[in-house]
Amino acid sequence: MPTTDVLMPQMGESITEGTVTKWLKKAGDRVGKDEPLFEISTDKVDAEIPSPVSGTLSTILVKEGQTVAVQAIVAQIEASASDAAAATAAPPPAAKAAAAPPAKPSAPASPRASSPAPQPVAAEAAGSSDEDDDKLRSSPLVRRLAKENNVNLAEVDGTGPGGRITKEDLLAHMERMKSSPSRRASAPAPAAPDTVPAAPAASSAGRAREEIVPMTPMRKKIAERMVFSKHTAAHVSTVFAVDLTKVVALSLKERSRFEQQEGVKLTYTPFFIRAIIDGIKRFPVLNASISGEEIIYKKDIHMGIAVALDWGLIVPVIAHADEKSFLGLARSIADLGERARSKRLSVSEVEGGTFTLTNPGVYGGLFATPIINPPQVGIIGVGGVKKTPVVVDDAIAIRSIVHLTLSYDHRLIDGAVADQFMASVRQYLEGWDEDLYV
Amino acid sequence: MGSYTTSTEVHALRVISEPLSSLGDRTCKVYRMGRVPYGEALKLQADLADRRKRNEIADSLVLLEHPPVVTLGRNARRENLLSSAEQLERDGIELVETNRGGDVTFHGPGQLVGYPIVDLGRIRKDVGWYLRTLEEVLIRSLQDIGLAASRQSGMTGVWIERGDAGPAKVAALGVHLSRWVTSHGFALNIDTDLRYYRHIVPCGISAYPVTSLRESLAGELDREALECSIVGHFGTLMGLSMTVGAGTQSTAKWLKTAAAIV
CATH class of the missing domain: 3.30.559.10 (Chloramphenicol acetyltransferase-like domain)
Known part of the structure; x- marks a missing residue:
């Protein structure tokens, strides 16, 4: 079950901290996304803060009356099974054609999917036969290079005609993997192809000793x-x-x-x-x-x-x-x-x-x-x-x-x-x- | 010598000269309601805020006054209420707990209360900016009637300096936010009977008194003109074009002046 941290929101440039004045839910309560979760106050201003996700309020870390810095974790929400399923199952609507009733097509519309649409959909549609699909989208040279370097071509964005993966695309992709091997850890984005064992680069050379920390406001x-x-x-x-x-x-x-x-x-x-x-x-x-x-x-x-x-x-x-x-x-x-x-x-x-x-x-x-x-x-x-x-x-x-x-x-x-x-x-x-x- | 005053004017100009979103024709409807019981006004605000959140209506600015009422903000400390509920009742003062920010305050006849119901998400997501801008709206409006008002560092509100007597607060602020939609707002003492304030420590500040425009201005006080000033400055500083909402108590003069602003 994925856990989401609820943060003390940044209410303005000059505001460095906030006081939790009231919890509108108890630990163990279910809460819907955008449903008011708690109230905070800063000088002369009270605000209702909506829940960032839907799930179960598992832990309240900041009690009523306590003041904490902006961006401090005030609570944690555990996404319930159905919520999690909804989140992860969203990407491949294309392949599931007849089975499910037309689920809300949230994933394709997601702004995260910055790559041109064709490839991920194709990858999903092909299911197990990734290889066949790769052939359609790359040259033998690119496939050999990919194999030698342990790169899954399904993850590579093609810029060639029809989304074809060129040698440059592959090299650029390898370069990116090198510079941000732990990208996957920090990005829970439902961007489709993350299911494949993607980061051999990270483990192979042992160079990825990095820590990713979000910037403070x-x-x-x-x-x-x-x-x-x-x-x-x-x-x-x-x-x-x-x-x-x-x-x-x-x-x-x-x-x-x-x-x-x-x-x-x-x-x-x-x-x-x-x-x-x-x-x-x-x-x-x-x-x-x-x-x-x-x-x-x-x-x-x-x-x-x-x-x-x-x-x-x-x-x-x-x-x-x-x-x-x-x-x-x-x-x-x-x-x-x-x-x-x-x-x-x-x-x-x-x-x-x-x-x-x-x-x-x-x-x-x-x-x-x-x-x-x-x-x-x-x-x-x-x-x-x-x-x-x-x-x-x-x-x-x-x-x-x-x-x-x-x-x-x-x-x-x-x-x-x-x-x-x-x-x-x-x-x-x-x-x-x-x-x-x- | 230990402290210094900030140049509110220059700073404010900078603060407010930067409404972030480039706004097209964003309108804000002004409702001028006359005297409305506090509870009714709360309901009206809640309704406007809900509809604003659902994006069914434009921004609003409600101008009104209340019958005597002491309100306790979310952060109110009981010790700042100096009289019992019975004493308040005897003086004809209602006691209400409310969801705005801030401590204890008083509303009553002769006060101009403004409740902006605006979506800060579309203006500027910054509560500090919002408070300073509300102050600036009032400071400029008072300037229009020839009164120099200012801010006091660390004490939100609008203040009048009285020489050696020190500053006194003429307008109080308290705001509630839900998804960046504002409610509550400001209360400016025009010719409020200040004796009501003896029941409370206004906003929890005991060191400085409250005052009214009546105390500082000898001449005629034109409430309508002041309201028009406030509407005008509010529109300018928030980047909204102000229009007169339906159902507003409109005298010919109000409409004429309002038309001049819009």
Whole structure:
């Protein structure tokens, strides 16, 4: 009997957990697909969650009143015999011509059946005589290759005339099997030909030591955003070495007093933000975005700060960063970072950023080329701060150097402007002249 | 200094500028019902939601008010109900347990209650977005009558800042979802008698009081104009074209203004 996990559903981008408020079925009850199974609540919203499958509710794992993360397993449903039969018996309606009353033709209509229809149907119709069928659909060379490599031709999608399997089809199929040998395990799809002992490739060479794990919603979102950005923005990165000696000295000197007096950790981040804000005011196009054929210049600066989490990445936003003092920024950064890690950010706090700061240098990386966070057009990555021998006034000196990378959208920003902006950021940092306690 | 305020306006603009599905001519019927007992309105909502789920009707927005009633949401904590059932009865207040999200709340005359029955599956499957958008509908509508309202971080609802007195809540939200079809919605205090609230800790928030538009606006309050604003902003922000549903209590003025929106 196949068991289906019932998950805490994802009710929205910002929703990370939900509370089970009521079970509408008891363990042991039968439940139909789409029949309301339990109720959950998140802030101000209650929702009835329907059962994903029909069967018997075998285990309730999360009790009423308990709060769990999105995608956590809350219960398990065992598909009953008839349900299972209905599910697995569906594929071969073609062959069963007269016997059964016209069962609901759910399988052929299934979107999973992406391969052109003819082959699976033919395979089923032929029943035991797979060989004969193969002859119809492949050349002797392909059949020999298949035999040598232990491939069942019934599983191979033919792209030749009439669904004929070409040598290329076979090779491509073998390649696919090599790269995803445990595909079968993760795909309970009723795609027809899985009944055949299909994965000799997996066992033969012993190479398939892999684990297949579904992406978390956050991972999916990150993946989607990153690719979207790379597809949309014309990324260029420019790297500046900045002499941070003055900032480092000041921060060493003030660190303990600052932390004692203000109760906030003194990091380099507010220094960088102040410098970036100054630069944006000189070159406002860095704070703009593109909308169709128009440029939107944002008058407020809302600074996104990438925060690495054990389970991914989030970019909380310091709203109106340009209206904050050094101290105010330090507090906001500490507060947002802390709440990001304890999952207590609200939606509005991760949206609306107009520029982003990220720090790929925490593990000593010299610099990185960050991906822009659309619809923004610029992002600065801070590399590691490192004591370095440099030439100052024709003498060699030891200075604290940091590499700052600006990735910018070349659709909107030209190289000259980007570099002038970066030069101004560098100048601001190198000549730091700001009171930390205001 | 320890906290900071978020720029609700800018954020909201972003939040709401992205209704996901590209909608064609999606209509939403507005029903303006006048004063309806809470239980009847529950039945109406259940009926509309069922028919919406079966895709027999378009989205709806029901606007009405209730006779005095205290409702307990699914997450209600009993300690937030300060009076006994008998005391409530003596004051002519009904007590109802309901399936919306949220804690304890009060509905009564002078309140504008909005129940959107919309399929979020076709708009945007995101309850956070939905709540923020409902707030935005009300914030913009209040702006239309010259009142600056805002959000308070972590406390769903629409708030009015009163200087040193701190924020007070003017509209409460609570939503129920079934297969992404919404019911319940918002309650905006226009000139509600706020003394009713002494029976409860509204939404379980004891630190901040509730308020009404009457408390903040000296001039004439035009409920119909406000309703029209809400309908207009609701349509814009949800990506729906609003039409007047049959059986609606329609004054000539309402129809005229509604026609202007549609």
